[in-house]
Amino acid sequence: MSIDLREKxxxxxxxxxxxxxxxxxxxDSSAALFGDGLGLDSIDALEIIVxxxxxxxxxxSDPSAGKxxxxxxxxxxxxxxxNRK
Amino acid sequence: MKTIKHIRIEQSSVFADGDELFSLAGEEYAVFARAVYKSLEIDYPKFYKMSNMCKLGFLASEYLLKDMNIKEKFVDRSRVAIVLACKASSLQADIEYSKTMGEIPSPALFVYTLANIVTGEIAIRHGIKGEELMLVQQEYDKEQLSDYVSTLIDEGNTDFCITGMVDYDENHRYFADVCLLGR
Known part of the structure; x- marks a missing residue:
């Protein structure tokens, strides 16, 4: 996996x-983004989708895959x- | 009904009960708001996601409730109300949101396209569960607000109320004039 992509x-x-x-x-690349990690919320999830x-x-298109x-x-x-095109 | 504390924010300055607490003359709002937030020494990262109007209401309420143990003072936070007014409503946030509509509209900007999110953010921050109201007034009508708050308190279900004007317009003019009132 590309380290550059993670940093980007x-x-x-x-x-x-x-x-x-x-x-x-x-x-931390392996830490949870939601909950205890970065403390992101549902609006942040929508922004990540955007x-x-x-x-x-x-x-x-698949909510479980997104999660x-x-x-x-x-x-x-x-x-x-x-998945990138 | 007595005024416990009064906060005014305008032209890059914060005043408490008439005394200047903080000033950053000549700075644009974003710089000023960030500096005020930092000066309060609080850790609430959601602040950075808020609209300009919301940040203004948030900062005013932080000063209003600063140095007050809110959990002790507001023993029953379902008896604390937030009754605010604004003039420009969420127009500035609406404009920012509309700029994203050409591509994929921003959900984070969309949530701030209602003026009453200001009262909501203050309530969430302090666990306040009483009445919430955001009036859109043509001009700042203190008497109308005062009458409403008096009625609330007289009805017996409210012990404290955060009330006043929080306004941020499309030309980036801003003004907050809020009080904490008690029985």
């Missing part, structure tokens, strides 16, 4: 989700590599 994603999430006071180095479509041309993909930066990067 961290930057995009910080920008897109207004995660001020957080730097890419603060985000990000995937705008930046990577990926539409999430799995958004578990962490690692899983999100793997999902993008598998």
């Amino acid at each position: 994603l961290k930057g995009e999430l910080i920008e897109q989700l207004n995660l001020e006071d957080i730097s890419p180095a603060d985000i 990000l995937l479509e705008k930046e990577y041309g990926i539409k999430i 799995e993909a958004m578990a962490s930066i690692d899983s999100l990067a793997a999902f993008i590599e598998k």
Whole structure:
């Protein structure tokens, strides 16, 4: 899996989700994005869906696949590599 | 009904009961709001996601309730009300949201396209569960607000009320004038 993609994603999430006071180095690629991890909420999940479509041309049609993909930066990067057009 | 504390925010300054608490003259709102947030030394990352109007209401309420143990003071937070007014409603957030409609509209901006989210964010932050109201007034009508709050308190279900004006318009002019009132 591309390390660059993970780092790029961290930057995009910080920008897109207004995660001020957080730097890419603060985000553990394997840590949970929701709940105890970065503490993202349901609106953030929607913004990630928008990000995937705008930046990577990926539409999430299966909610369970989306939930799995958004578990962490690692899983999100793997999902993008598998599905990007 | 007595005024416990009064906060006014305008032109890059914050005043409490008439005394200037914070000022960052000449700075644009984004810089000012961030500096105020930092000065309050609170950890509430959701602040950064809020609309400009919401940030204004949030900051005003933080100053209003600062140095007050809200859990102790508001023993029953279902008896605390938030009654605010605004003039421009959520127009500035509406404009920001409309800019995203050409591509994929932003859900994060959409949630701030209602003025009453200001009262909601304050209620969530402080666990307030009493009456919430956001009036859109042509001009700041303190008397109308005061009458409404008096009625609320007289009815016997409200002990405290956060009330006043929180306004942020499409030309980035902003003004907050809020009070904490009690029996």
